Amino acid sequence: MKRTIYFKNKPTIVGTGTIAGPKESSGSIAKYIKNKLDDDMYGEESYEKAESKMLFNAIKTAIDDSKKKDNEIDALIAGDLLNQIVASTFAARNFRFGYLGVYNACATFTEALTLGATLIDGGYMKNVVCATSSHFSSAERQYRYPLELGSTRPPQAQWTVTGAGACVLSSEGRGPKITCATIGKIIDFGVIDANNMGAAMAPAASDTLFTHFKETGLTPDDYDLIVTGDLGVLGSRALKDLIWEKGFDIEKQHVDCGELVYNICEDEYQGGSGAGCSSLVFSSYLYNKLKNKKLNKILLIATGALLSSLSAQQGESIPAIAHAVSLES
Amino acid sequence: MKRTIYFKNKPTIVGTGTIAGPKESSGSIAKYIKNKLDDDMYGEESYEKAESKMLFNAIKTAIDDSKKKDNEIDALIAGDLLNQIVASTFAARNFRFGYLGVYNACATFTEALTLGATLIDGGYMKNVVCATSSHFSSAERQYRYPLELGSTRPPQAQWTVTGAGACVLSSEGRGPKITCATIGKIIDFGVIDANNMGAAMAPAASDTLFTHFKETGLTPDDYDLIVTGDLGVLGSRALKDLIWEKGFDIEKQHVDCGELVYNICEDEYQGGSGAGCSSLVFSSYLYNKLKNKKLNKILLIATGALLSSLSAQQGESIPAIAHAVSLES
Numbered sequence: 278m279k280r281t282i283y284f285k286n287k288p289t290i291v292g293t294g295t296i297a298g299p300k301e302s303s304g305s306i307a308k309y310i311k312n313k314l315d316d317d318m319y320g321e322e323s324y325e326k327a328e329s330k331m332l333f334n335a336i337k338t339a340i341d342d343s344k345k346k347d348n349e350i351d352a353l354i355a356g357d358l359l360n361q362i363v364a365s366t367f368a369a370r371n372f373r374f375g376y377l378g379v380y381n382a383c384a385t386f387t388e389a390l391t392l393g394a395t396l397i398d399g400g401y402m403k404n405v406v407c408a409t410s411s412h413f414s415s416a417e418r419q420y421r422y423p424l425e426l427g428s429t430r431p432p433q434a435q436w437t438v439t440g441a442g443a444c445v446l447s448s449e450g451r452g453p454k455i456t457c458a459t460i461g462k463i464i465d466f467g468v469i470d471a472n473n474m475g476a477a478m479a480p481a482a483s484d485t486l487f488t489h490f491k492e493t494g495l496t497p498d499d500y501d502l503i504v505t506g507d508l509g510v511l512g513s514r515a516l517k518d519l520i521w522e523k524g525f526d527i528e529k530q531h532v533d534c535g536e537l538v539y540n541i542c543e544d545e546y547q548g549g550s551g552a553g554c555s556s557l558v559f560s561s562y563l564y565n566k567l568k569n570k571k572l573n574k575i576l577l578i579a580t581g582a583l584l585s586s587l588s589a590q591q592g593e594s595i596p597a598i599a600h601a602v603s604l605e606s
Numbered sequence: 607m608k609r610t611i612y613f614k615n616k617p618t619i620v621g622t623g624t625i626a627g628p629k630e631s632s633g634s635i636a637k638y639i640k641n642k643l644d645d646d647m648y649g650e651e652s653y654e655k656a657e658s659k660m661l662f663n664a665i666k667t668a669i670d671d672s673k674k675k676d677n678e679i680d681a682l683i684a685g686d687l688l689n690q691i692v693a694s695t696f697a698a699r700n701f702r703f704g705y706l707g708v709y710n711a712c713a714t715f716t717e718a719l720t721l722g723a724t725l726i727d728g729g730y731m732k733n734v735v736c737a738t739s740s741h742f743s744s745a746e747r748q749y750r751y752p753l754e755l756g757s758t759r760p761p762q763a764q765w766t767v768t769g770a771g772a773c774v775l776s777s778e779g780r781g782p783k784i785t786c787a788t789i790g791k792i793i794d795f796g797v798i799d800a801n802n803m804g805a806a807m808a809p810a811a812s813d814t815l816f817t818h819f820k821e822t823g824l825t826p827d828d829y830d831l832i833v834t835g836d837l838g839v840l841g842s843r844a845l846k847d848l849i850w851e852k853g854f855d856i857e858k859q860h861v862d863c864g865e866l867v868y869n870i871c872e873d874e875y876q877g878g879s880g881a882g883c884s885s886l887v888f889s890s891y892l893y894n895k896l897k898n899k900k901l902n903k904i905l906l907i908a909t910g911a912l913l914s915s916l917s918a919q920q921g922e923s924i925p926a927i928a929h930a931v932s933l934e935s
Binding site for chain 2: 278279280282283323325326348349350351352356358359360361362363366367369370372373374375376377378379380381382388391392395396398399400401402460461462463465583584585586587588591593596598
C-alpha cells in the first residue's frame with residue numbers, strides 16, 4: 278500500500294479561472310479574483326443555477342487564460358457540494374469535451390488535480406480542466422436550514438464560500454507544476470457536530486500530511502507554504518497540534534484557505550469552507566504567487582467532511598478525508 | 607480533443623465481488639452472484655446503511671477473491687446514487703487504503719474502471735478496487751416517493767437494482783484485461799420525464815459508441831458483446847436506432863445489463879437500473895464469461911442520467927453521459 282504518487286513529466290497548470298460572490302470579492306484575496314459578482318444570484322432564478330453558471334464561467338475563463346481553444350481540451354474533472362453534483366453536470370453540459378464527475382466534499386479540488394495530473398503525466402491526455410464550486414445559499418439550504426429562517430450560527434460554524442475555481446493542466450507550457458500527490462484515506466474521529474467541520478477534518482489532514490512526509494522523506498521546511506483547504510481557525514489549531522504530536526512542526530508554513538478568503542471580522546467566525554474555497558484561493562492568490570515565483574514550493578491539502586443531511590439525521594458521525602498535491606513554481 | 611485512451615500495460619481484473627437483494631438474487635444471472643440476501647435491510651436499521659454494508663461486502667469479497675491482502679490495495683474508487691455518495695464513503699471508512707469518490711450516476715462504474723485502469727497502467731499504483739452500488743428502496747425514496755405511498759409506476763419506469771459489484775484491478779496477474787476506454791461527454795436531448803431514463807441516456811450511449819468506433823477504427827463485429835448499463839427495453843431500442851442512423855448495426859452484439867438482471871415479467875417493465883446494475887452484472891455474469899473465455903472481447907458502456915430531485919423540480923431536462931470500457935479475456 279502506498280498513497281503518494283509521483284508525476285515525472287510534471288503536468289503544468291497553464292491557466293486558471295476564478296469567480297466569486299460579493300462577500301469573497303471584498304475579502305483579503307479580492308485583487309487576485311478574476312470575475313467578481315455584485316449579486317450572488319448571477320442573473321439566475323435559483324442559487325443552484327447561479328452556482329452552476331459560476332462554475333461554467335470559471336472553466337471558460339481558465340481555458341481562455343490558457344490560450345487554448347475548447348476543442349484542445351480532452352476532459353473536464355469537476356465536482357461540487359450539491360446533491361448529484363448538479364452544479365458541475367450542468368456546467369459541463371455546455372462543453373463538448375469529456376466529463377468525469379468527482380466527489381470528496383471540500384477535498385474534491387485536490388482529488389480532481391490528482392486525477393487530472395495522472396491523465397496528463399501518463400500521456401493519456403494533453404489538456405484537462407479541473408474545477409470545483411460552492412455557493413453559500415445553495416449549501417445552506419441543502420445542508421442546514423432554509424435561509425428565510427434566519428437561524429443563528431454557532432461560533433464554530435464556517436461560512437460556505439460562494440465561488441468557483443478552475444485550472445487547465447497541460448502536458449506542455451509554462452506555469453506551476455504538479456510534482457506529486459498523496460491520496461487521503463477516510464478518518465473518522467466520531468465528531469457528530471455538523472457545524473464543527475474543522476474538528477472533523479483536522480485528523481484527516483494530519484493523517485495525509487504525516488503520510489506525505491513519511492512516504493516522500495520531505496519535512497515542513499521543504500515547503501514555503503503548507504495550505505489546507507477549509508479547516509477554519511479551530512481546525513487549523515487542531516491540525517498543528519495533531520501533526521506536532523507526530524513530530525512535525527508546521528507553525529511557520531501553515532495557512533488555511535478558509536482563513537485567507539475573508540477579511541477577519543466576527544461574522545464569519547471560523548472563516549470559509551466549501552468545495553469552492555480551496556479552488557478559488559488556489560486558482561487566484563496562490564497560483565499568482567507560484568507563477569511569479571514569490572512562492573517556490575507549496576503543498577495544497579484540501580479537506581472534506583463526507584457527511585450528508587441524511588447520514589447526520591441517521592446519527593452517523595462525520596468521516597473526513599484530505600488529499601495533498603505538491604506544486605512547484 | 608480525443609476521448610479514447612489506451613492502456614498499453616493492460617490492467618487486469620484479478621478478482622470481483624458481488625452482492626444482491628432478493629429480487630436480483632432470483633433473476634436470470636442469479637447463479638453468478640456471490641452473496642445473495644434474503645432481506646434487503648441486511649440487518650441494518652435503514653436502507654442507506656444496508657446499501658453501504660452491501661458495498662463494503664462487495665469490496666471485501668473482491669479483495670478476497672483476488673487473493674490480495676487489504677494492505678496490498680492502494681486505493682478504492684467508488685460511487686453510488688445517494689446524496690454525497692454516502693454509501694461509498696461509509697463503506698470506505700472501514701478500510702485503511704486511499705479513497706477517491708466519483709459520481710456519474712449509473713455511469714459511475716465505467717468511470718471508476720477508467721480511472722482505476724489509468725492509475726494502474728501509468729505505473730502509479732499496483733492494486734485498485736473499483737466499486738459501485740445502488741438500492742431500490744434508498745433510491746426510490748430519495749428520487750421519487752416514499753415507499754409507503756405505494757405510488758403506481760409508469761410503464762416506462764425501470765427498477766433500481768439492489769446490489770453492489772466490485773473489481774480489483776492489478777498491474778499483474780491473470781484475468782480479463784482493460785485495453786482502452788472512451789470517456790463520455792454530456793448529451794442532453796431535452797427529455798424531462800424522470801421516469802424515462804432510457805430515452806434520456808440512449809443518445810449519450812450512441813455518442814460514446816460512435817466516438818469509440820471512430821477513434822479506434824473498430825466496428826461492432828470486433829466485439830462479442832456490446833453491453834450497455836441500464837438503458838432498459840425502450841432505451842436499448844432507441845440506442846440501436848440512433849447508432850444505425852450513424853452507420854453501425856449493433857443488433858447482433860447488443861445486450862443491456864438492465865435487461866439481463868431480472869427475469870422477464872410485467873413488474874419490472876423496462877428492466878433494472880442504478881449505479882449497481884452494471885457493476886453487479888459485469889462483476890458476476892460477464893466477468894465469469896470473460897475469465898472462462900466464453901467471451902473474448904466486450905465493450906461495457908455504463909450509462910448515467912445526471913439529474914437530481916432538485917434539478918427536476920426546477921424544470922431542468924436530464925443531461926446524460928456514458929463511458930465505454932473495452933475488455934479482453
